[in-house]
């Protein structure tokens with residue numbers, strides 16, 4: 001049982017990202033995510049007018065998340081995003097991760113330096129004291145110094 005997204009941050013997708021998975025994910029995205037994240041994943045879906053705005057999924061801070069973290073967000077919810085576990089199989093959720101990755105493959109937006117600026121969507125930051133090591137600052141400053149493996153976060157172990 002996934003309680004929080006940090007629990008599964010290091011998990012690797014069991015689904016081959018062969019295009020087919022992203023295709024299934026796209027269909028599921030249209031049903032489960034569009035209301036908040038918008039039809040192209042750029043945020044600003046209808047529901048976002050009434051609750052904390054859902055971020056552009058191409059934002060650099062989200063591009064830097066591990067697959068497992070995105071899977072965990074869908075499964076257990078985020079700070080403002082509800083858990084969408086219900087009605088979505090494990091496979092469905094990994095297909096959604098594949099689709100998010102496909103969206104991001106078109107190019108990520110924002111810059112690490114701009115994180116926390118006006119372009120930073122509420123709540124999508126990595127700088128929330130989670131100390132998860134996925135933040136660009138953590139990875140950058142530790143690489144090559146004291147803890148070389150701290151920079152490899154996603155696939156450590």
Ligand code: HEC
Pocket residue numbers: 029032033034035036037047052053054055057061062065070073074077078079080081082084096097100122123124125
């Ligand atoms: C009810 C509105 C809502 C729905 C539905 C929703 N989201 Fe979100 N999502 C949010 C909000 C708000 C945030 C930013 C705050 C947070 O992390 O909770 C977010 C954040 C995210 C993040 C970034 C997490 C991070 O911190 O890096 C990802 C990835 C994501 N959503 C994917 C999805 C996917 C995939 C779906 C569909 C399965 C989905 N969301 C459905 C509102 C929503």
